[in-house]
Amino acid sequence: MAGVTLDTVRKIYAGNVEAVKGVSLGIEDGSFCVLVGPSGCGKSTLLRMIAGLETISGGEIKIGNRVVNQVEPADRDIAMVFQNYALYPHMSVYDNMAYGLRNRKTPKDEIEKRVKEAARILAIEPFLDRKPRALSGGQRQRVAMGRAIVRKPQVFLFDEPLSNLDAKLRVQMRVEIKRLQKALGVTSIYVTHDQVEAMTLSDKLVVMSGGQIEQVGSPSEVYRRPETRFVATFIGSPPMNILPGKVEGPGRVSVGGQVIAVTDMREGLTPGSSIEVGLRPEDVQAGSAPGASSLAMEVDFVEELGATQLFHGKVAGTDFVVQASTGQIGADTRKLTLSIDPGNVHLFDPQSTKRLGRV
Amino acid sequence: MVENRPFAQFMAYLTLVIGVLVVAFPVYLAIMASTFDAATIINGNMPLVPGDQAGVNYPRALFYGGVHAREPVGGMMLNSMIMAMGIAIGKILISILSAYAVVYFKFPFRKTAFWIIFITLMLPVEVRIYPTYKIVADLGLLDTYTGLIMPLIASATGTLLFRQFFMTIPDELLEASKIDGAGAFRFFKDTLLPLSITTIAALFVIQFIYGWNQYLWPLLITTKSSMQTIVIGIKKMITTTDALTEWQIAMTTAVLAMVPPVLVVIFMQRLFVKGLVETEK
Numbered sequence: 001m002a003g004v005t006l007d008t009v010r011k012i013y014a015g016n017v018e019a020v021k022g023v024s025l026g027i028e029d030g031s032f033c034v035l036v037g038p039s040g041c042g043k044s045t046l047l048r049m050i051a052g053l054e055t056i057s058g059g060e061i062k063i064g065n066r067v068v069n070q071v072e073p074a075d076r077d078i079a080m081v082f083q084n085y086a087l088y089p090h091m092s093v094y095d096n097m098a099y100g101l102r103n104r105k106t107p108k109d110e111i112e113k114r115v116k117e118a119a120r121i122l123a124i125e126p127f128l129d130r131k132p133r134a135l136s137g138g139q140r141q142r143v144a145m146g147r148a149i150v151r152k153p154q155v156f157l158f159d160e161p162l163s164n165l166d167a168k169l170r171v172q173m174r175v176e177i178k179r180l181q182k183a184l185g186v187t188s189i190y191v192t193h194d195q196v197e198a199m200t201l202s203d204k205l206v207v208m209s210g211g212q213i214e215q216v217g218s219p220s221e222v223y224r225r226p227e228t229r230f231v232a233t234f235i236g237s238p239p240m241n242i243l244p245g246k247v248e249g250p251g252r253v254s255v256g257g258q259v260i261a262v263t264d265m266r267e268g269l270t271p272g273s274s275i276e277v278g279l280r281p282e283d284v285q286a287g288s289a290p291g292a293s294s295l296a297m298e299v300d301f302v303e304e305l306g307a308t309q310l311f312h313g314k315v316a317g318t319d320f321v322v323q324a325s326t327g328q329i330g331a332d333t334r335k336l337t338l339s340i341d342p343g344n345v346h347l348f349d350p351q352s353t354k355r356l357g358r359v
Numbered sequence: 360m361v362e363n364r365p366f367a368q369f370m371a372y373l374t375l376v377i378g379v380l381v382v383a384f385p386v387y388l389a390i391m392a393s394t395f396d397a398a399t400i401i402n403g404n405m406p407l408v409p410g411d412q413a414g415v416n417y418p419r420a421l422f423y424g425g426v427h428a429r430e431p432v433g434g435m436m437l438n439s440m441i442m443a444m445g446i447a448i449g450k451i452l453i454s455i456l457s458a459y460a461v462v463y464f465k466f467p468f469r470k471t472a473f474w475i476i477f478i479t480l481m482l483p484v485e486v487r488i489y490p491t492y493k494i495v496a497d498l499g500l501l502d503t504y505t506g507l508i509m510p511l512i513a514s515a516t517g518t519l520l521f522r523q524f525f526m527t528i529p530d531e532l533l534e535a536s537k538i539d540g541a542g543a544f545r546f547f548k549d550t551l552l553p554l555s556i557t558t559i560a561a562l563f564v565i566q567f568i569y570g571w572n573q574y575l576w577p578l579l580i581t582t583k584s585s586m587q588t589i590v591i592g593i594k595k596m597i598t599t600t601d602a603l604t605e606w607q608i609a610m611t612t613a614v615l616a617m618v619p620p621v622l623v624v625i626f627m628q629r630l631f632v633k634g635l636v637e638t639e640k
Contacts, residue, residue: 072537074537074539088535088536147535
C-alpha cells in the first residue's frame with residue numbers, strides 16, 4: 001500500500017481552459033481522502049489524472065515513491081469505481097470482476113479465490129452468474145466495488161459512486177464503503193459534491209473550488225474553523241449565515257449597530273473597517289443568555305424538518321436562518337432575540353474572503 | 360387509438376388485408392406457376408391451385424437448367440450465395456473497423472476521414488460503374504468472385520450504423536477496461552464486439568439481401584455462364600428470341616431465388632429488429 005502525493009498538478013484543456021490550477025496535496029498511506037466541491041471545481045479531473053485517464057499538463061503525481069505521470073492506467077496499481085458503475089453489460093458478475101485479473105495473467109485458481117472472497121465480503125455471492133442488467137442499483141454498485149477489491153490495488157479511486165442510488169441506499173452504501181475501507185486499509189480518494197458524504201467518509205477532507213484547494217483538514221477542523229468564506233458556506237447544512245459588519249475593537253464587532261463579542265478574532269484590525277460575520281444556523285440560540293451577545297431577528301416563515309425547525313428571516317436587513325429543536329420556539333413567533341456565543345462567531349475579510357481568526 | 364370502434368377497426372384490417380394481397384399475389388402466382396408444365400401456363404388459363412409438375416420442375420431447374428440457357432440453377436445459387444455472403448461479411452468487417460477507428464482513436468484529419476466515408480453515400484455503384492469496371496478489368500478480376508464482391512464492399516451505411524452505436528456506449532466502459540489492462544484490440548474484441556452482435560446481425564440481413572439482389576454489376580463483369588448469379592439467370596431464361604419462354608422453369612428459379620433471403624430474414628429476424636431499435640445500453 002502507498003500514499004499519494006500531488007505536486008503543483010495542473011490541467012489545461014484545449015482553448016487554454018485551466019481546470020486544475022496547481023494543486024499540491026499529500027495523502028497518507030491508508031487514509032480516506034474526500035475531494036468535495038461544486039460541479040466544475042476540478043475534483044473529478046484531478047481524480048482522473050491520478051487514475052491516468054487524463055494527461056497531466058504540469059506538475060507531478062506520485063503513488064508511493066513512483067512518479068506515475070507517464071504510466072498507463074493499468075500499471076498504476078489503482079482501481080476505480082465509476083458513477084455509472086461501468087460494468088461490462090455482456091459479462092457475468094464473476095467475469096466482470098475477473099476480467100482485469102485475466103488480462104494480468106493471474107493464475108485461474110488465484111482469480112477464483114479472490115473473486116469468491118470479494119463476493120463474500122460484499123454479499124453478492126448469489127449473483128455471480130447473473131448479468132449486470134439483472135441486478136439492482138445497489139447490487140451493481142457492490143459489483144463495481146468488487147471489481148476494485150479483487151485487484152488488491154494500492155489506491156482506490158471513487159468517482160461519485162453513490163450519486164446514482166436512491167437516498168436510503170446511499171446512506172447504507174456510505175456506511176459500507178467506510179467499513180470496507182477501514183477493514184482493507186487501502187488508501188482511498190473519493191470525489192463527491194455531497195457534503196454529508198464528504199463529512200462522514202473522510203479522514204482528510206479537501207474542499208475545492210475553481211480548480212484550487214480551499215482547505216484541507218479533518219472534517220471537524222473544516223467545520224469548526226473554515227479558512228475561507230467559500231468553505232464556511234459550502235460545508236454545513238443549512239449553510240452558514242454571513243452578515244456584513246464592522247470592527248468595533250479587539251474581540252468586538254457590530255452588525256447593524258448591535259455589538260457582538262468574538263473569541264477568535266485577528267489582532268490589529270482597524271476599528272470601523274468592514275468585516276463579514278459568519279454564524280451557523282445551529283450555533284445561535286433563541287432568547288438572551290447572561291454573558292452572551294444578542295441579535296434581533298425578524299422571522300418571515302418557518303420550515304418544518306421534523307426534529308428541527310428552520311426559521312427564515314432577516315437580521316439587520318440580511319437573510320438569516322436559525323435552526324432550533326421543534327417546540328423550542330413557537331412557530332408563530334415574528335420577532336426573535338438570538339443569543340450568540342463568542343466562540344461560535346467566524347470572521348472573514350470581505351475582499352480576500354479569508355478567515356480573520358487568531359494567527 | 361384507445362377507444363374501441365369496431366368500424367374503424369374493420370377498416371384498418373381491410374386496408375391491411377388488401378395491402379397484403381396486393382403484395383403477396385404475384386408471389387403466390389409464381390409459386391403456383393412453378394408447379395405446372397409449360398403448356399398449361401402458356402394457354403392463358405392457369406389454375407390458381409397447385410399443379411402436379413413441382414416434382415419435375417424443381418429438380419430440372421436445380422440440376423439441368425432451361426432448354427436454351429442450359430445452366431443449372433444450383434450452380435447459380437452457389438455463385439449468388441458466395442457473392443452475397445462475401446459482400447455481407449466484407450462490409451461488416453470493413454465498416455466495424457473503420458467505425459472503431461473513427462470513434463475511438465484520435466488521429467489528425469479524423470473528422471475529414473469520417474466525412475469522406477460519409478460522402479461515398481452519394482456515389483452508389485451505378486454512378487461510379489465505369490471507373491469501377493475499368494479498375495476491375497485492369498486488375499484482371501473479370502469473371503472472378505473477387506471482382507464480384509470487392510467493389511461492393513465499401514459501405515458508408517455500415518460505418519455510419521456502427522458509429523452511431525459506438526457513440527451510445529459510455530466512455531466509462533472504455534476507461535474501466537483501460538484500468539483493467541485491456542489495450543485497444545482487447546477492448547474491441549472483449550467489449551465492443553460482444554455488444555455489437557445485434558447491430559452486426561441487422562447489417563448482415565440488410566447486406567446479404569443487397570448482395571443477393573445485385574443485378575447490374577454481375578451482369579457487367581461476368582461473361583462466363585459458370586459465373587452467373589441467379590438474378591441474371593432468371594433474366595436470361597425469359598429473354599429468348601426464337602423459342603417459347605419456359606415459364607415454369609423461370610418461375611421455379613424465381614421461387615428458388617427467394618428462398619435464401621427469406622431464410623436469412625426468418626432466422627435473424629429477432630436480432631435484426633433488436634439491432635435497429637435497441638437504444639438502451
